[in-house]
Amino acid sequence: MIRTAKPGMTRRGFVKTSGALWVAAGLGATAVQAQPVKGGRLIVGMTGGAVSDTLDPRTFTSSGHACVGFTIGNCLTEIEKDSELVGELAESWESSADAKTWRFNLRKGVTFHNGKTMTSADVIWSLNLHRGEGSTSGAAGLTGDIADITADGPDAIVVTLSKPNADLPYLLGDFHMLIVAEGTEDFTAGVFTGPYQVVEYNPGESVIATRNPNYWKADRAHVDDVEILFVEDRTARINGIVTGELHMAQQIDEQAMELINQTPGVHIESHPSGGHSPILMHCDKAPFDNADLRLAVKYAVDRDQVLGLLQGGVLGNDHPIPPTDPFYAADIPQRMYDPEKAAFHLKQSGFDGTLPLSINNVAMAKSEEFAASFQQSAGKAGLKIDVIREPSEGFWSEVWLKKPFMIGAWGGRPTADIMLTTAYYSTAAWNDSMWRRPEFDQIIDQARGETDFAKRKQLYHDAQLMIHEDGGACITFFRNNIDGVRDEVKGFYPAGSFNMSGLRAVERVWLEA
Numbered sequence: 430m431i432r433t434a435k436p437g438m439t440r441r442g443f444v445k446t447s448g449a450l451w452v453a454a455g456l457g458a459t460a461v462q463a464q465p466v467k468g469g470r471l472i473v474g475m476t477g478g479a480v481s482d483t484l485d486p487r488t489f490t491s492s493g494h495a496c497v498g499f500t501i502g503n504c505l506t507e508i509e510k511d512s513e514l515v516g517e518l519a520e521s522w523e524s525s526a527d528a529k530t531w532r533f534n535l536r537k538g539v540t541f542h543n544g545k546t547m548t549s550a551d552v553i554w555s556l557n558l559h560r561g562e563g564s565t566s567g568a569a570g571l572t573g574d575i576a577d578i579t580a581d582g583p584d585a586i587v588v589t590l591s592k593p594n595a596d597l598p599y600l601l602g603d604f605h606m607l608i609v610a611e612g613t614e615d616f617t618a619g620v621f622t623g624p625y626q627v628v629e630y631n632p633g634e635s636v637i638a639t640r641n642p643n644y645w646k647a648d649r650a651h652v653d654d655v656e657i658l659f660v661e662d663r664t665a666r667i668n669g670i671v672t673g674e675l676h677m678a679q680q681i682d683e684q685a686m687e688l689i690n691q692t693p694g695v696h697i698e699s700h701p702s703g704g705h706s707p708i709l710m711h712c713d714k715a716p717f718d719n720a721d722l723r724l725a726v727k728y729a730v731d732r733d734q735v736l737g738l739l740q741g742g743v744l745g746n747d748h749p750i751p752p753t754d755p756f757y758a759a760d761i762p763q764r765m766y767d768p769e770k771a772a773f774h775l776k777q778s779g780f781d782g783t784l785p786l787s788i789n790n791v792a793m794a795k796s797e798e799f800a801a802s803f804q805q806s807a808g809k810a811g812l813k814i815d816v817i818r819e820p821s822e823g824f825w826s827e828v829w830l831k832k833p834f835m836i837g838a839w840g841g842r843p844t845a846d847i848m849l850t851t852a853y854y855s856t857a858a859w860n861d862s863m864w865r866r867p868e869f870d871q872i873i874d875q876a877r878g879e880t881d882f883a884k885r886k887q888l889y890h891d892a893q894l895m896i897h898e899d900g901g902a903c904i905t906f907f908r909n910n911i912d913g914v915r916d917e918v919k920g921f922y923p924a925g926s927f928n929m930s931g932l933r934a935v936e937r938v939w940l941e942a
Contacts, residue, residue: 465920469940470654473929474666474678476791478659479823482632485616486607487558487566490825492679492840493659495604495932497636500655501542502607502621505533505552506598507933508843508925514599518547518608518622528593528878533601535584539645541610542619542626549580554611556588556601568605570850570857574877593878596846603847604932624650624936633659633822651920651939661791661821670695670913676940677921678913679928682794686911694916699741700923702910703751703841703848706793708786708803708903711833713863720899721778727764728771729807732905738795738802741909747900748893749839749848751907751926756845756889761897771810783813787835791824796836830861837861841907841926845889846877853896862901869895917941 477491486498505519516522519533539547556578559566566572576591588597600606607621619627624646625638636657644650658675660666667685669675671692681689686697708726710717717723727747736742743752747764750757786803788796797818804814819828819835829837842848851857854873855865869892876888896902910928914921920938924931930938 465648465651465939466942467651467653467939468942469652470656471652471918471935471938471940472656472658472674472676473935474658474660474669474675475929476659476661476666476680477825478633478661479826480633481823481826483616484619484627484630486605486609487564487568489567489605490829492927492929492932493657495927496679496929496935497657498604498607499933500623500625500636500638500657500935501619501627502609502623503539504602504604504606504608505535506602508599508602508931510922510924512843512925514602514843517602518552519598519601522598524595524597528595528597528880529590531588531590531597532581533586533588533598535586536645537584539622540643541622542641543610544643545610547608547610547622548583549586550583550611552586552608553578553580554613555608556606558609559605565858566605567851567859568600568603570854570859571600571603571606571847573854573856592874594846595877595880596844599844599847602843625655628654635659646936649936655935657935663790663794667913670915673915675913676915676918677929677934677938680794681911681913684795685913689913696914696916698912698914698921698923699909700928701741701743701751701753702908702928703749703754703926704839704908704910704928705745705749705751705841705904705906706796706799706836706838706908707749707862708905709835709837709862710901710903711863712901713865714833716778716780716782716784717833717901719778719780721774722780723899723901723903725771725774725778725780725810725812726784726807727903728767728774729810729812730803730903730905731766731806732764733766734802734806735799735905738798739906739908741911742906745904745906746897747902747904748896749852749902749904750845750889750893751841754845756886758890758893760890761894764897766806768806768810771807771812775810775812783815784834785815785817787817787819787828787832789819789821789824789828791821792829792836792838799836830859840928843925846873849873849889849892852902853892853900864896864899864901866895866899 475493477493503517507517509515520536522533524531559568559572574590574592577589579587629637638655666678670678788800790796800816872892879885918938
């Protein structure tokens with residue numbers, strides 16, 4: 430099997446002006462410019478920053494981190510429009526019939542920002558960063574089945590798996606899997622192979638980068654400079670895109686969509702995704718080690734009301750695979766709000782206390798409204814919820830994976846296997862519901878190596894059913910990706926399940942002259 434690739438403003442000053450939304454009337458223009466132009470400074474507003482951030486891709490946890498990563502680095506593969514997998518630093522790849530041995534042919538002539546030529550040794554070092562016992566990389570779960578990586582000369586690598594995996598090329602496009610030079614342990618300088626080079630890095634606040642003059646993609650990296658600002662405050666992001674202080678901004682909430690669409694010079698990009706904001710319950714400790722209490726929570730959410738908070742999205746059914754995925758288990762009955770069933774399972778659980786729910790709008794633009802809706806609907810079933818508003822700073826480092834009951838956030842993944850492996854496999858570093866079932870792991874292991882589509886779909890169906898019935902994630906909806914984009918930004922298109930053109934918009938767009 431062979432697959433071949435196809436060829437400013439400071440954050441502090443910005444946030445200080447975020448007290449009220451700037452309002453204007455009219456409609457934004459949406460003219461299309463066919464040919465890219467070079468020049469200008471692109472300013473982007475992202476979320477998910479913290480003062481503890483680094484440029485080490487193993488530590489990336491948010492869409493903001495991934496956007497920075499794709500601004501300065503490349504992976505072996507890339508998700509393009511229509512979720513098509515293409516080669517990036519790998520020109521082509523092939524596998525053995527059992528999908529256990531893979532050869533990746535590397536692109537020649539690629540250089541790092543410091544001028545060093547990329548070779549197979551660099552790729553092997555980069556992939557091995559995520560492997561090994563005790564790895565805390567966000568990609569540790571994706572690399573767990575890699576038994577060995579060897580060089581086949583300077584321009585090819587061979588990956589040997591302990592178990593078959595037909596999705597390996599997709600895994601190697603994950604935003605953690607950026608390629609760095611062999612021996613890299615200090616990531617402060619941000620030396621990668623990507624479209625822009627780091628000029629200034631302020632953790633949790635901003636990244637300023639300039640175009641890489643030796644970038645190997647002739648049809649990318651159009652602007653001269655990029656400024657990525659971490660703007661956690663929703664009002665500040667909306668102000669920035671409306672006034673033109675930002676060219677693009679992610680995670681625009683539904684309430685602001687009408688304002689933006691009525692503002693001259695700016696428009697909304699809204700596209701279906703596998704992104705979701707689960708109510709997470711840690712299954713490894715009381716009280717959520719009780720399956721009845723988990724079911725009580727799932728039946729206690731008024732899903733229609735929650736979906737009504739969004740402008741664009743579909744109902745979720747307590748598993749992470751969206752209806753757009755070819756392996757979606759459509760025949761699992763849709764779980765809906767049922768206060769009587771919630772009360773029954775609550776009684777069966779024996780729990781009679783109050784559950785503290787940790788939230789912050791960093792995870793979901795309308796977390797507070799979501800939590801208020803849940804608190805009200807759960808109350809009708811006798812389930813008491815105390816909403817804890819956690820600080821934005823440090824939310825991903827101090828709340829996620831630590832607080833046992835919270836509203837989290839997941840961007841969709843390009844394949845069902847990657848989503849299920851990253852968030853639900855027993856040994857996954859990002860198993861944020863702490864749900865660990867050996868029988869589930871066995872199903873995933875079998876599905877990865879199954880090349881017959883129908884048999885593979887049945888296996889993923891069984892995996893989704895297990896999570897639906899027993900898992901620690903209450904998934905009520907799949908949201909649309911909603912980004913604010915100035916009309917002078919051209920070349921924006923949806924790609925994959927993440928927002929901001931698969932988090933690669935910085936590389937792909939240009940500014941109209």
